[in-house]
Amino acid sequence: MARDHGFHPVRITRIVAETDDARTFVLDAPWPYRAGQFVTFRACGALRSYSMSSSPDTDGELMTTVKRVPGGLVSNWMLDNLVSGDVVEVTRPAGIFCLRETSAPLVAFCGGSGVTPILSLVKSALATTRRRVRVLLANKDADAIIFRSVLAELADRYPDRLEVHHHLDVLNGFVTATQIRNFVNVDTHADFYICGPAPFMDLTEAALRDHGAGADQILVERFGSADASPAEQAEQDSLAADAVADASGGAVPAAEPREDGxxxxxxxxxxxxxxxxxxxxxxxxxxxxxxxxxxxxxxxxxxxxxxxxxxxxxxxxxxxxxxxxxxxxxxxxxxxxxxxxxxxxxxxxx
Ligand SMILES: Cc1cc2nc3c(=O)[nH]c(=O)nc-3n(C[C@H](O)[C@H](O)[C@H](O)COP(=O)(O)OP(=O)(O)OC[C@H]3O[C@@H](n4cnc5c(N)ncnc54)[C@H](O)[C@@H]3O)c2cc1C
Ligand code: FES
Structure with a gap:
């Protein structure tokens, strides 16, 4: 198999406390990767993916940032147990939530830990292109913002190219479709990146589509698991039916058991x-x-x-x-x- 999807022992060089609930794990893993990709950890008998918050273009080390999920198995274990020098089992980087070859602006919408791959993308886009970059970052309150100072420093360094807008639920309620459309403003030809809680992502994607964005302009990274809501399940079922229809030239085959398959x-x-x-x-x-x-x-x-x-x-x-x-x-x-x-x-x- 061309792709190495095995697990490798990797030492944690250091751990950085980003907020009360989020830590960055700096890994001694000298692997090539693309901004926006993730690695998968094997821990507690489970597999969990975490995106790089580092950029291969600006950071000498590979870093993943993990936010605690209430009741969550692996995120809590990582935050409460791992210390510098520990060895963890990790896959090589993978994923397709990456920069495309374009000069179009990059407009990102992220919530909570969804800022992790977005930061990686923003750093690479600023360092390796001349694209304008705009980020709407939604959080419950100011204490929950991960990478606030890193983003502020980048905005100072690239005043004409980077704009970061913080949305705080405690002050303004949840983000609305109108706020999404207003943030897009004239950048209707941008590449739109979305990563955050499922309802935030669904609302943002729908608002962008209503605003005229094509499917090819919208890139999403979903952190969620298979605990799909009924709406998500219905959408997945419909996608499944479409996929089978595609494969059969448009006609959905009857759900007959394949006797000999x-x-x-x-x-x-x-x-x-x-x-x-x-x-x-x-x-x-x-x-x-x-x-x-x-x-x-x-x-x-x-x-x-x-x-x-x-x-x-x-x-x-x-x-x-x-x-x-x-x-x-x-x-x-x-x-x-x-x-x-x-x-x-x-x-x-x-
Ligand atoms: C491609 C990819 C990249 C990811 N990158 C990151 C990252 O950079 N940083 C990060 O912190 N996480 C990231 N995640 C999420 C991460 O993989 C785990 O799903 C998350 O840490 C929860 O795992 P857990 O074992 O702690 O919780 P679990 O024991 O799996 O879940 C406990 C409960 O929480 C719910 N839950 C699971 N995941 C979430 C979630 N993300 N938000 C809210 N509720 C949830 C579950 O439905 C379940 O009810 C990524 C996921 C994917 C698929
Ligand atoms: S289990 Fe995550 S892509 Fe299949």
Whole structure:
């Protein structure tokens, strides 16, 4: 497999307290990466992705920033237990929430820990392009703002190119569609980056679409897991139906069981074959075969469920993690992949 998706031992060089609830973990991981990408940690028997807050163009070290999620398994463990010098297990960087080759302005909307990949993108855009950059950063209150001083320093250094607007819920309530449209103002031709809590992202994306932004102008990074709301689930189901319709030239096949279809999964070097069940993802088929392949978000965001298709074809319902080259190479997010050929074989990397 071309892509190294294994876990590597990495030492934590130091830990920086950003707010009461957020820490930056500086990692001794001299890997190339693109601004906006993430790494995945294996901890507490779970897999969790964290975006880089550093930029490969301005920072000598790779840094991820983690915000505590109330009741959350891994974020709390990392903040409460890890100390400088500890060794953690981490994948190499991945993800497609990256800068594009364009001179259009970059307009970003982020909330809470969603500022992490946005900071990485902002630093790289300022350092390597002449693009104008504008950020609307929403937080509950001033104490919750992560990277307030870093963004202020950047705005001082690039007064003609960077504008940062802080929205505080305690003062102004939640961000509204009108505020999103007003922030866009004349920059309707911008690339729009969105990262934050799901309702904030949904509202922002809808407001941008209403304001005339094309789908190709909007880039999203979703931190969420598969605990989808009914609306999100309905949207995913509809996307799934569209994906299957695409694969079949527009006609959605009847949900008949494939009598002769099979899914073959190779995990830890062992081959397992089960009959295909319509509407089932490759990850679900693997579980039905009694296997426990890797996964985390189950929403197409984190790439921890990645596998290589070695025979047959599948379509992904949602893909927020693999780039076009990786898809062309046959890599698939198994939590999102549904077979579109009678027989299919996927191999998980050892
Ligand atoms: C591509 C990607 C990049 C990410 N980058 C970052 C990052 O830079 N910084 C960061 O802090 N997090 C980031 N996340 C989120 C992170 O991976 C975890 O989901 C988060 O830390 C919660 O994990 P947990 O084990 O603490 O909570 P869990 O035990 O998984 O969840 C506990 C409860 O909290 C809910 N929950 C899960 N995630 C969130 C969330 N993000 N916000 C609110 N509620 C949640 C769950 O539905 C569950 O009810 C990223 C996620 C993805 C997919
Ligand atoms: S489990 Fe996150 S993309 Fe599949």
């Amino acid at each position: 099979t899914v073959t999964i190779v995990l830890n070097g062992k081959k397992h074959t089960v009959p295909q069940h319509p509407g089932e993802t490759l990850l679900q088929s693997a579980r039905r075969a009694g296997l426990a392949p890797p996964f985390s978000c189950e929403a197409g965001n984190c790439a921890t469920c990645i596998a290589q298709i070695t025979a047959g074809e599948a379509k992904m319902r949602v893909n927020n993690a693999l780039d076009d080259d990786e898809v062309a190479e046959g890599l698939i997010l198994t939590c999102q992949g549904e077979p579109v050929s009678a027989d299919i074989t996927v191999v998980y990397e050892d």
